[in-house]
Amino acid sequence: MTAGSAKTRAERYAVGLMSGTSVDGIDAAVIRIAGGESDRSAAQLVAFANTAYPPAVREAIFELFDPARATIDRVGRMNVRLGELYAEAALSVIAAAGLAPADIAVVGSHGQTIYHAPEPHIEDGRDLRFTVQIGEGAVIAARTGIPCVSDFRVADMAVGGQGAPLVPFTEYLLYRETERTLLLQNIGGIGNITVLPAGSGAEGVFAFDTGPGNMLIDGVVSLLTGGELKMDAGGAIAASGRVNEALLNRLKQEPYYAQPLPKSTGRERFGAAYAEELLAYKQKHGLSAKDLIATVTMLTAWSIGDAYRRFAAPLHAADVMLVGGGGSYNPTLIGWLKREMEPMGVQVLIQEDIGQSSDAKEAVAFALLADYAIARRPNNLPSVTGANRPVVLGKISY
Numbered sequence: 001m002t003a004g005s006a007k008t009r010a011e012r013y014a015v016g017l018m019s020g021t022s023v024d025g026i027d028a029a030v031i032r033i034a035g036g037e038s039d040r041s042a043a044q045l046v047a048f049a050n051t052a053y054p055p056a057v058r059e060a061i062f063e064l065f066d067p068a069r070a071t072i073d074r075v076g077r078m079n080v081r082l083g084e085l086y087a088e089a090a091l092s093v094i095a096a097a098g099l100a101p102a103d104i105a106v107v108g109s110h111g112q113t114i115y116h117a118p119e120p121h122i123e124d125g126r127d128l129r130f131t132v133q134i135g136e137g138a139v140i141a142a143r144t145g146i147p148c149v150s151d152f153r154v155a156d157m158a159v160g161g162q163g164a165p166l167v168p169f170t171e172y173l174l175y176r177e178t179e180r181t182l183l184l185q186n187i188g189g190i191g192n193i194t195v196l197p198a199g200s201g202a203e204g205v206f207a208f209d210t211g212p213g214n215m216l217i218d219g220v221v222s223l224l225t226g227g228e229l230k231m232d233a234g235g236a237i238a239a240s241g242r243v244n245e246a247l248l249n250r251l252k253q254e255p256y257y258a259q260p261l262p263k264s265t266g267r268e269r270f271g272a273a274y275a276e277e278l279l280a281y282k283q284k285h286g287l288s289a290k291d292l293i294a295t296v297t298m299l300t301a302w303s304i305g306d307a308y309r310r311f312a313a314p315l316h317a318a319d320v321m322l323v324g325g326g327g328s329y330n331p332t333l334i335g336w337l338k339r340e341m342e343p344m345g346v347q348v349l350i351q352e353d354i355g356q357s358s359d360a361k362e363a364v365a366f367a368l369l370a371d372y373a374i375a376r377r378p379n380n381l382p383s384v385t386g387a388n389r390p391v392v393l394g395k396i397s398y
């Protein structure tokens with residue numbers, strides 16, 4: 001396959017690798033793309049695997065979220081280490097698909113975000129917004145022998161975008177409908193929503209981060225258990241607690257929720273420092289652990305409903321919200337989300353309800369984004385990121 005031959009490209013396979021803000025590990029997907037355009041009928045999931053990060057790697061990544069500890073030698077070394085781990089994950093999912101590396105046209109690797117500063121930052125009249133995703137693409141290409149597209153976000157920022165979210169481009173390709181308005185809600189570390197208005201072209205799509213996804217739930221669970229538990233598995237703890245209305249109302253005042261679009265957020269806002277503050281509040285006001293977890297779970301459900309109410313409903317009344325990401329596997333969160341959305345006339349389903357995978361969705365997206373990049377086809381959505389034009393996202397290592 002050569003760049004620029006998009007119109008005549010034959011059926012091909014692509015690998016997508018995603019390591020999200022939850023830092024739970026590496027999601028790897030193999031997809032088959034039919035000849036020509038990567039449109040809805042054309043991309044099929046062939047194999048998927050999630051490999052947990054080794055605990056020491058996970059811990060070291062968390063250290064890199066703190067700019068004071070993210071020294072250049074640590075960042076540089078982790079960049080290479082993650083490249084190695086990503087290459088291994090790619091090779092193993094390719095084998096699981098019953099394929100060989102030579103069958104794969106391209107690997108798309110998101111990398112691990114360690115810092116995301118999407119707001120304009122003007123110095124000397126120049127905008128210095130930036131974002132950092134590590135996991136060296138050159139290492140992935142060298143170990144697998146497959147061209148690797150990595151570092152997708154910076155090209156969007158270079159033309160005035162937020163560099164996020166990027167998945168909506170693929171959601172438009174894969175999910176759009178003519179009769180129904182769909183909301184694709186991802187609940188990963190951060191929550192993000194894509195609005196696909198019925199019958200709309202790409203320019204009508206909009207998307208933004210709704211706030212915390214599982215990040216606050218994971219953060220407080222981990223602090224409360226001294227790191228023993230990393231999540232509220234099955235939402236069991238939240239289900240056993242009671243929402244504290246005073247705290248909930250206080251947390252709803254976080255200015256991010258009302259901030260106008262385009263917007264994106266991350267660990268800089270809803271990370272460790274935020275979870276520590278919640279713990280301090282718990283101690284001061286004598287809340288139980290389960291009530292605190294119930295309250296942040298409710299906040300997460302509320303923030304998603306609030307985002308729809310504030311920014312989407314006034315423009316497009318939606319029919320269905322389709323939830324993906326790890327939050328799909330927390331029935332307490334999904335139950336409370338239904339209670340938020342259904343009175344507004346929006347049915348809530350998880351990807352599994354329509355025969356897809358909540359886990360694989362983002363890895364599939366990065367395989368498709370890479371397929372576009374390698375053909376030099378623009379793959380950002382300016383209406384979503386705020387970029388001033390379409391560009392080809394991703395750096396290619398041959």
Ligand SMILES: Nc1ncnc2c1ncn2[C@@H]1O[C@H](COP(=O)(O)OP(=O)(O)OP(=O)(O)O)[C@@H](O)[C@H]1O
Pocket residue numbers: 019020021022023024186187188189190191213214215217218230231232233234235324325326327329330362
């Ligand atoms: N069985 C489960 N019960 C409860 N929560 C779960 C379960 N499985 C996954 N999760 C939640 O989902 C999180 C992982 O979600 P996911 O893999 O979608 O995040 P991510 O891709 O890292 O994040 P992002 O999309 O923000 O980059 C876990 O940290 C956990 O909070």
Ligand SMILES: CC(=O)N[C@H]1[C@@H]2OC[C@@H](O2)[C@@H](O)[C@@H]1O[C@H](C)C(=O)O
Pocket residue numbers: 020021113116131163164165166167168188189190191192209264265266362
């Ligand atoms: C900078 C960064 O890594 N952002 C992630 C994060 O996780 C969810 C949300 O915040 C989204 O904006 C984005 O990821 C997905 C994959 C995206 O770009 O669509």
